[in-house]
Amino acid sequence: MKLIKRLILNRPAEKRLVYFYAMVANDEQVWLLRDKKSDLLLLENDGEYPFLIPVWPSRSFAEMNSCNFDESYEAFNIPLSTFLDDILIDIENDGGATAIFPNGNDTTIQKRDEIKEMIRNLK
Numbered sequence: 001m002k003l004i005k006r007l008i009l010n011r012p013a014e015k016r017l018v019y020f021y022a023m024v025a026n027d028e029q030v031w032l033l034r035d036k037k038s039d040l041l042l043l044e045n046d047g048e049y050p051f052l053i054p055v056w057p058s059r060s061f062a063e064m065n066s067c068n069f070d071e072s073y074e075a076f077n078i079p080l081s082t083f084l085d086d087i088l089i090d091i092e093n094d095g096g097a098t099a100i101f102p103n104g105n106d107t108t109i110q111k112r113d114e115i116k117e118m119i120r121n122l123k
Contacts (some may be wrong), residue, residue: 017108020056042075065103
């Protein structure tokens, strides 16, 4: 199973995006990483947004990525509605956006409205 997850994780961002939305629309939750102080992992961004909040479709994918950081992070899940209506509003008010299913090489960056639209189209 771990080999299959590695293969999925190494797919291009567009392919991971499809997988992410299929899982999230079904499970109605996203996975994030937090440190020992319960601070969320945020990634610095050189592009349009000063920072990104990374999200994954399952615990195993989040944990596979947690080893890419110097600090120790734990994976945790949050209901999709809470992510969209609470966390993402705060993130976007501070100028950030979402990194969908990042793998360290590439990712798709989306705003709250795009995420809501993608999920609405899947239901």
